[in-house]
Amino acid sequence: MLPRLHVDIPLTASSDGPDSTLRELNLPAGAARHVQVLRLQPGAALTLFDGSGFEWQAEVLRMGRSEVTVHLHARQWVHRELPHAVTLCVVMPANDRMDGVIEKATELGAAAVQPLMSERSVLRLAGERADKKQAHWQGVAVAACEQSGRSVVPRIESVQTLAQWLHKLPPHDPQQQRRWLLSPTAAKPLRELAQTxxxxxxxxxxxxxxxxxxxxxxxxxxxxxxxFEAVQLGPRILRADTAPLAVLGWLALQSV
Known part of the structure; x- marks a missing residue:
């Protein structure tokens, strides 16, 4: 399998038009480092994507000390997204378990992840620390896209308190958006609610x-x-980092 690399700049096949062929590109620093770590050599083939849903087949032309130049070939549209956009709004678990939530949510097709703090939160982030975590998690999402074959990178939103986030939500339109609140004491199981x-x-x-x-x-x-309608996921109590992924996995399977 060819290496897949995300580049954080928009890619076009040519300045003459989206269907033209071949263009040289100096890779951004992050992607260039990745190529060097992989020890790719001139002539090596790789796949590039910029998060727009397109992929480009490319070839390494030149390797410098810190620069890598590639030749872009024709792009192709790659659709590996869920039929409906799913946003996981997760009160952040403690330790580094949020990294795993971001990684697996990306693999399973989440369109976005909203990290939250609630009254009972153990992990609390603000200011520069919150910004650094958000940037780190966005990087985790990019890496998961490279591995899983996704060509659209999910958004990792800025950390907010649950109260702040709820206050900013628009009025609910049930014909446009489902809003689920995961609760082990809820009367309705997920399957029953989702099929109404x-x-x-x-x-x-x-x-x-x-x-x-x-x-x-x-x-x-x-x-x-x-x-938000309360739903339960069965007789077992799931951890805070397991429950949202269980829902996302179920939704992903419905689209197969």
């Missing part, structure tokens, strides 16, 4: 998942007031 006519026709989904111990009653009430 009103839910089945929605074109996007928000999945709100709390921390270990769940959201507070006041937080659940605030979410419900904005159209």
């Amino acid at each position: 006519p009103a839910q089945a026709q929605a074109t996007s989904t928000l999945v709100l998942s709390g921390p270990e111990g769940g959201l507070s009653p006041a937080e659940e009430q605030s979410a419900r007031a904005l159209g």
Whole structure:
């Protein structure tokens, strides 16, 4: 399998038009380092993508100390996304488990991940520390796209408190968006709720998942007031980093 590399600049096949052939490109620093780490040599083939949904077949032309020049060939549209956009709204688990959530959410097809803090959060981030984490997680998503074959990179949103995020949500339109609140005490299982006519026709989904111990009653009430419906995922209690991925995996399987 050819190496797949993400480049953080828009790619075009040629300045003469999107269907023209061949163009030389000096890779951005991150992609160039990746090529050097892989020890690719002039003449080596690789695949490039810029997050737009297109892929370019490319060939290494020249290798410098810090520069790598490639030749771009014709692009092709590659669609490996879920039928409906799914955003995981996750109260961040402690330690480094959020890295795993981002990685697996990317592999399973999430369109975006919204890191949140709630009343019972252990991990709390703000200011420069939050910005650095967001940038790190975006890098995790890029790496997962390179590995999994996705050509669209999910957005990793800035860290917010649950209250701030709920306050910014637009009014709920159930015909456009499903809003699910994961709760082990909910009466409805996910499959039953998702198959109702009103839910089945929605074109996007928000999945709100709390921390270990769940959201507070006041937080659940605030979410419900904005159209979130509580769903449960079965008889077992799942960890905070497992529950949202279980939902995303189920949604991904529905599209196969």
